[in-house]
Amino acid sequence: MKKPLVRYSQKTVLIIEDFAEFGRSLRGMMQTLGSKNITLVYNGEDAIQECKERKYDIILSDYNLGDSKDGQQILEELLTFNLLKTNSVFLMITAENTTAMVMGALEFQPDSYLTKPFNGSILKSRLDKAIYKKDLLAPIARLMLKKKWKEALKLCNEESEKHPKFRMAYLRLKYGCLKKLKMYDKALELTTQIVNERPIPWAMLGVGEIFYAKKELDRASDLFNDMINEFPMVIEGYDWLAKIQYEQGRPIEAQYTLVKAVERSPKALHRQKKLGEIAEENDDITVMTNAFRQAVKFGKNSAFSTPDEFIKLTKSIGLQLKGNSNVDRKKLIAESESIFSKLERRFKSNPAVQFRSAVAHADFSAITNDEQKVEKYLTTANRFYERIEEHIGAEESIEISESLKHLGQKELAESILEEAVEQYFDDPKFLKKAEKLTTNKHLIANSKKANQYNNKAITSFKNKDFNAAIENFARASEIAPNNVNINLNHVQSLLKRAQINSNSSKDLHTAEKVLSSITRLSPDDERFARYSELSRLTQLMIQSL
Known part of the structure; x- marks a missing residue:
């Protein structure tokens, strides 16, 4: 079948480029292709706002956008919040070629990828291919978006016969439908057959995912081990292996696996946070500190940044300061104070976060023997506690209650714990922690x-x-x-x-x-x-x- 011509005059285009001259150059290239409806923005925040107001057909985004969100963060938000059409094409552009940058750029799988410098002919070639493929797959993607898995599965079978060139793309969508329908045996048969023909990363991931879904954790672990040895730059394999190792009660191995993953792709916020959490359980304060330090750094412009990485970083620094004279106390205390300031500014309109921050700040001040600050932040905490309108999360309640008990605020700690137990009693992991903290004998039984x-x-x-x-x-x-x-x-x-x-x-x-x-x-x-x-x-x- 002859590939249809792309009518660029009918496509809406968004260009995201902080360097004005190159942005104008890109606009010129698109105009040469026939595009008329072109919007040029110079930072990630404006790009997200544009995509909230309309869904673009083509997005050309530079990876590095100065102090604003980078291309990876933009794509992550657009995908998470469903701000792209099923046939939208996202093309990532960069002048860098470091491993960390390339892995970050590919983490959320843009439709194509271009390294500067390039000309209009190369741009057209990449866009033509990406648009043709996305248009072919869009009807199935729309059905999957509506969770019409059986209809999507049927269409996969029909369309893959018409377009053998894109057989693997259709098989990948077919696998997704089978997994959602919990047709695990057929999904395993499909992916195993592909891997036996040729070890393609997504199919290997699929085999491991199905082993995991069938609760065959040892087989899943072996598969993901083989995968990261054969494809060390496919980071999802590390995530899955660490998840299984942790569930099998092997947190040290899970930590080691995630360390290898962040060495290859350090900018993934969720992975740095997971590494920090597991390192905390393993009492590895050095790795914990570094992971949460990276999470704060790379989460600066991310929509997925939370108070957790800020609080956990100050906690890890506090643990380093406890009884340790071989650290630069002045430097670490200054870093923590800076992190608390950033946290309070970023979440200034959220009383629950301000309460949590104040409690953590008081706890940290107790470690540094600054009684004046302890009293100051306990007073602040009580003021914000009266303004909280929503329920405090399970893990946050444990963290806050522990800190308050250390600070002698037992009554408030117990009150927070009782409310949390009422909300999260169906979480056995939380309940086990709460049982160790509470003095209310009837709370856990009830x-x-x-x-x-x-x-x-x-x-x-x-x-x-x-x-x-x-x-x-x-x-x-x-x-x-x-x-x-x-x-x-x-x-x-x-x-x-x-x-x-x-x-x-x-x-x-x-x-x-x-x-x-x-x-x-x-x-x-x-x-x-x-x-x-x-x-x-x-x-x-x-x-x-």
């Missing part, structure tokens, strides 16, 4: 009882015994009235019974009452979407009475 009722209710709901589900969710709610998950599950059960019960008024008004009791759920919480949908359905059903 939480385990609430969890038993919750699990019974979930089983009843799956068996469509909505009467038993509602009864057990109500019992669990009596013990943990503010638990968001229980309340949402309770509402869902009430709505299900209301759908099959002609006398549904009572259930619907109970659901409305339960929803109104959920008052501390932040829009940033992953459960907020479910809460909003259940609220919408409840009101629709009440209106139809």
Whole structure:
């Protein structure tokens, strides 16, 4: 089949380039190709805003954009927040060729990649190929975006026969559909056959992923070990191997695997943070400090930066200072104070983060024997605590409670712990930590009882015994009235019974009452979407009475 001509005059183009002269040169190249609708921006922040306002057909982004977000961070955000069309083409451009830069640029798989200098002819060739391929695959990508896995699977089979040149691209999409449909045996057969023909990295990843899904962890571990030996620059293999090693109770090996990964691709924020967390568990303070230091550095312009890396970095520096005279105390204290300042500025509108920061700052000041600062930041912490409207996370609650107990604030520590246990009693790892901290003898016992009722209710709901589900969710709610998950599950059960019960008024008004009791759920919480949908359905059903 003859490749169709690309009508660049009908394509919207976004150029992201901090060097104005080269940006104008790129615009000239695109105009020569026939493009008319071209937008030029000079930093990553403006690029993201442009993509929020419209979805572009072609994005040409320089990798290095000075002090703003880099090309890798832009692509990561566009993919995560669904700001690209299924047939949008993202082309990464760079003048650098260091390993760290190349690995960073390829981490989120741009559609094509160009090294400066290049001319309009080379640019056209790369774009033509990328656009043709994306247009062919777009119908399947759209079905997958809508989670229509069976329809997408059928289309993969049909289209791959018409376009044998892109057989591997179609097989990769087919594998994704099989995995989502949990057709693990067929997915394993597909990827194994490809690997036997030729060891292609994505297919090897697929074999390992299926072994993991089938809980065959030893086979998965062996596969990923083989993979990183054969393809040491495919960083996903390290991530998977470390994940399995950690789950198998081999955290030292998991840390070593991630160290090798960040040596090759240091700019991935999530990987540096994971390395820091595992190093903390392993009491390797040097690796912990370096990992969180890198996370703060590379997260400077990232939308995925969180308070965690700031707090963990100051904690690791504090651990270095404890009883250690062979460090430059003055330099480390100055670094921590700088990190606290950055944290407080970056999250200045979030009382929960400011509270957490103040507690950590007081704890750090206690390590440096600065009693004046301890009192100052404890006062600040209490002020922010009164302004917190959402629930504090499980790990954050443990961290804050430990610090407050060290600082003699036992009553506040216990209060935070009790609220957290009510919210996260179904997390055994959290509960184990909480049990070591709390002085409330009945807290853990009650939480385990609430969890038993919750699990019974979930089983009843799956068996469509909505009467038993509602009864057990109500019992669990009596013990943990503010638990968001229980309340949402309770509402869902009430709505299900209301759908099959002609006398549904009572259930619907109970659901409305339960929803109104959920008052501390932040829009940033992953459960907020479910809460909003259940609220919408409840009101629709009440209106139809």
